[in-house]
Amino acid sequence: MADIKVTVDNITVTVPEGTTLLDAARKAGIDVPTLCYLRDTNEIAACRMCVCEVEGARALVAACVYPCTDGMVAHTNTEKIKEYRRKTLKLILSDHDQDCLACKRSTNCELQTMCKRYGIDKSNEFEGKRNEFVIDDSSASIVRDNNKCILCRRCVGACEKLQGIGVIGANERGFDTYIGSAFNLPLAETSCVNCGQCIVACPVGALYEKDSTAAVKAAIADPEKVVIVQPAPSVRVGLGECFGMPIGTEVEGKMSAALHRLGFDKVFDTNFAADLTIMEEGYELINRVNNGGALPLITSCSPGWIKFCEHYYPELIPNLSSCKSPQQMFGAVTKTYYAEKMGIDPAKIVSVSVMPCTAKKFEVGREDQSASGFADVDYALTTRELGRMINEAGIDFLNLPDEPYDNPLGEYTGAAVIFGATGGVMEAALRTAVEVISGEELINLDFTDVRGTDGIKEASYTVEPLGEVKVAIASGLANARKLLDMVKSGEKTYHFIEIMACPGGCVNGGGQPHVPSNIKNFVDVRAERAKGLYTLDKNAKLRKSHENPIVQQLYKEYFGEPNSEKAHHVLHTTYVERKVNEDHE
Amino acid sequence: MKVSNVPFKGTKEQEAKLLEVIAQYKDQKGALMPIMQEAQEIYGYLPYQVQKIISDQTGIPIEKIYGVATFYAQFSMSPKGKYVVSVCLGTACYVKGSGNVLEEVEKVLGISDGECTPDGKFSIETCRCVGACGLAPVMIVGGDVYGKMTPDMVAGILAKYE
Structure with a gap:
């Protein structure tokens, strides 16, 4: 497209034709305020915060969707505009629960930021009737408080456009409008998959995770309990953001230090179980290929994806790997092998995870996830919840030393840490599968075809004596739907598919720290966070899961070999068929 | 809704x-x-x-x-009852107190405007002017028109349709 010249607040910039005024202004160094706009997710120009003046235009225009034309002259910050924005904010506040003090989003609420920017206080000439909504905390993962909702519909866009689900939307009209589910059903009774993309899309405190911090703190305070914690790969490239560090800063060592200081008895690492997952899933793939099992094999690490499959593609349940997710494998090993080895009664173990994910809170309560007779994992915290716990404890995170993880379940290879990025599980599996199948040492460990934040990726490799192995990767459930429909129609055939519910994989999970939209709209947060993981992988001494010495020891001492009967009992699980719309009388 | x-x-x-x-x-x-x-x-x-x-x-x-x-107002999530009870909320009826009549109907039937009783017998629909302003306030039950309504008349009229 041709380049055009646009003048924004007296600065002339050159941009491609069709560029929005919002983007042109950004190029001129101006942050036009937005509330409802979320690039690729919600572009509906509803909130009117971004209004600007364009010379010659009849009225104020919404910068987020207004296409620039050559020679256009725009103003983003006149007194008229600012007065208009103040009115908009006051109208929003006139039906907004302004109990900001303990609101989970206080200090990173986009509405609060905007009010501060434009000097809006509690005096409000539009004060009047207010909606009163009941908080929906029916879900294991997600809480909705519509008293805080500003009807921007970013959550609706995330659910419908990114995830292709659409269990939430705008109901009623005018003053009565609210965001909810059909027939105002509690979220738990819908086909919501608990991915939490609605939470990370929300600019205010209307959506947040179901709290598990109180239960975890109580367990830590109980001297009878042995509290064991495992943080997932992606947490180490997200947690720093809770303390003002740049997006994607890798804080693995500080995180270990913080978890020890919070009083966890053992600080292990989900990465260990990621290596274990590769062993089980890798051998499962080899077995299915050799024995005519259901192909393509599809990964089972992402509980949002699993529930999506159960609701929307129940016919593909046989294709799902029977492997528990790394979180659950970790918990299962902790309460069986580790408990036995250390002589700890599994009843006394409280197994805690820290996840970039809200669906993990649902996963811990699933059936067939209690190898020891007790739940594999008792509580799943999000990255944000851990951030809050560290903050509450007064731990000076920025100045913590780097500390190692505890033995033995803190050991991991580079293959495990990249689980957090889309394509990571695939790459890790390939490293092991290729070496095991071919019997030859793999020299180049970087499978770059499966990296990057594209929604759908595919690659094929020749692995002798098997021949061609075709793989595909999808992240974001709308992309998963596209890929699976091609598989179902026979348009595409693969041996192995990796699916992650969240776009970009776990680094962009629903439990990760909030990034304000004026940053998220211009920076690829997924890529920034993934970088840290690939650096950890590159620098790791061991980069293939089957080389993890503790995993090897675990098989020698306990499971025998991958996919053994014992391994199946402890490390594998089953799935259930679910409907999209339940029957109601 | x-x-x-x-x-x-x-x-x-x-x-x-x-x-x-x-x-x-x-x-x-x-x-x-x-x-x-x-x-x-x-x-x-x-x-x-x-x-x-x-x-x-x-x-x-x-x-x-x-x-x-x-x-959209055109869609209803409630079935129509055997007898539709319409209370006119047009200007003439309203100033003559049809709001109180509607309130009484809702109280007697235990449902709100737009709803249907669980036995399927009555549903309430408000309307705007039926062209009988001389009779204001007006209530219509199953096609029968009742004029010069007061709240205390409601229970008796509805009872006829039991």
Whole structure:
């Protein structure tokens, strides 16, 4: 497209034709305020915060969707505009629960930021009737408080456009409008998959995770309990953001230090179980290929994806790997092998995870996830919840030393840490599968075809004596739907598919720290966070899961070999068929 | 929008008709509105069971259907009762106190405007001017017009339809 010249607040910039005024202004160094706009997710120009003046235009225009034309002259910050924005904010506040003090989003609420920017206080000439909504905390993962909702519909866009689900939307009209589910059903009774993309899309405190911090703190305070914690790969490239560090800063060592200081008895690492997952899933793939099992094999690490499959593609349940997710494998090993080895009664173990994910809170309560007779994992915290716990404890995170993880379940290879990025599980599996199948040492460990934040990726490799192995990767459930429909129609055939519910994989999970939209709209947060993981992988001494010495020891001492009967009992699980719309009388 | 607690009594014939309508529109852009309109023709209203059929058949999320159903006044989620009770809220009736009459009807029947009693006997619909302002306030029950209404007349009139 041709380049055009646009003048924004007296600065002339050159941009491609069709560029929005919002983007042109950004190029001129101006942050036009937005509330409802979320690039690729919600572009509906509803909130009117971004209004600007364009010379010659009849009225104020919404910068987020207004296409620039050559020679256009725009103003983003006149007194008229600012007065208009103040009115908009006051109208929003006139039906907004302004109990900001303990609101989970206080200090990173986009509405609060905007009010501060434009000097809006509690005096409000539009004060009047207010909606009163009941908080929906029916879900294991997600809480909705519509008293805080500003009807921007970013959550609706995330659910419908990114995830292709659409269990939430705008109901009623005018003053009565609210965001909810059909027939105002509690979220738990819908086909919501608990991915939490609605939470990370929300600019205010209307959506947040179901709290598990109180239960975890109580367990830590109980001297009878042995509290064991495992943080997932992606947490180490997200947690720093809770303390003002740049997006994607890798804080693995500080995180270990913080978890020890919070009083966890053992600080292990989900990465260990990621290596274990590769062993089980890798051998499962080899077995299915050799024995005519259901192909393509599809990964089972992402509980949002699993529930999506159960609701929307129940016919593909046989294709799902029977492997528990790394979180659950970790918990299962902790309460069986580790408990036995250390002589700890599994009843006394409280197994805690820290996840970039809200669906993990649902996963811990699933059936067939209690190898020891007790739940594999008792509580799943999000990255944000851990951030809050560290903050509450007064731990000076920025100045913590780097500390190692505890033995033995803190050991991991580079293959495990990249689980957090889309394509990571695939790459890790390939490293092991290729070496095991071919019997030859793999020299180049970087499978770059499966990296990057594209929604759908595919690659094929020749692995002798098997021949061609075709793989595909999808992240974001709308992309998963596209890929699976091609598989179902026979348009595409693969041996192995990796699916992650969240776009970009776990680094962009629903439990990760909030990034304000004026940053998220211009920076690829997924890529920034993934970088840290690939650096950890590159620098790791061991980069293939089957080389993890503790995993090897675990098989020698306990499971025998991958996919053994014992391994199946402890490390594998089953799935259930679910409907999209339940029957109601 | 009040969701009905009148048990759903859809028939196989109605369902077959609805499936036919859906098949006719399914692959067209903007199919949802005509499907919903015809579904309401068939059933008289759009309860969960009907919206579920539309959702299951078209792949449109049921929330989207419900969102549309609650946005437009033309759609109802409550069946019509055997006797429709209309209270006129037009200007003349209103200044003569029809608001109080409506309140009394709601109290006597235990339902709100737009709803149907669980036994399916009465539903309430407000309307704007029936052209009988000389009789204001006006109430219509099952086609019978009652003029110069006061709240204390309501229970007696409704009792006749028990």
